[in-house]
Amino acid sequence: MMLRNSPExxxxxxxxxxxxxxxxxxxQFVVGSIAADLPLGMQRLILxxxxxxIGMTIFILMILRLLWRLSNQVPLLPAGMSSHEQRLARLIHWLFYILLLCIPVAGWINSSASNLTVSWFGIFNWPDLVEPDKYIATIAKGTHKILVWTLLAIISLHTMAALRHHFILKNNILIRMIPGFKGKTGKETIL
Structure with missing residues (x-):
């Protein structure tokens, strides 16, 4: 099993x-949705x-993923993809990086501006990014929601594209992101 990315x-x-x-x-989608529907109380605070x-964990993982992405080659896109599709695929991937870094930051700003602690599983508290301010909290909360809905749309597009490539176009786009999957050739590296 390869540690680093290859062209395939x-x-x-x-x-x-x-x-x-x-x-x-x-x-996050499940927990956030459930928490939003709960009345103020201990159960909502725990969620x-x-x-x-979890959001701050995603933030750290995305920083690691971005650093790994910048220090590794990216597998080549299939030769049959149009230049339009290739540009769209690259855009979608960069939007994931941007959204999955900005969403936790917007939530963190919202918590800081609302004078609420951002703890990492009770082990330590993240520093406040801003002073308490209702206006900033409102903007950050709205931004967080808009970015989350944008992420949901991008995830839908990404998933549909991966399934299209796998089931309709029958190329290796989906397979190359599945650990240990052996394609038609029996080799782990190429479908």
Whole structure:
């Protein structure tokens, strides 16, 4: 199993970061949605505390993923992809980096401006980014929501594109991000 990316597929580090982030983002959608529907109280505070901890974990993982991405080659896109599709694929990937870094920061600013602590699973507290300010809290909260809905749209596009490449175009786009999957050739590195 390759650690680093190759021209044909993502290495195990990129794959692992990708799928861990996918799991955490999925949990975030569920926890955030449930917490938003709860009345003020202990249950909501506990869920929001977990939401913040997971969000900050995603933030750190995304920094690591970005550093790994900048220090590694990226697998080549299939030769049959039009230049328009290639540009769109690259844009979507960079939007993921931007959104998954900005969403936790917007939440962190919202908490700081609301005079609420951002704890990492009760182990330590993150420093406040801004002084308490209701106006900043309102802007940060709205920004957080808009970015989350934008992320959901981008995830939908990304998922549909990956499934299209796998089931309709029958190329290796999806396979190269699945750890240990052996394609038609029986080789782990290429479908």
């Amino acid at each position: 597929r993502y290495g195990i580090i990129s794959q692992t970061l990708h799928w861990i982030i996918v799991v955490f983002v999925s949990i 929001l505390s977990r939401h913040k901890s």
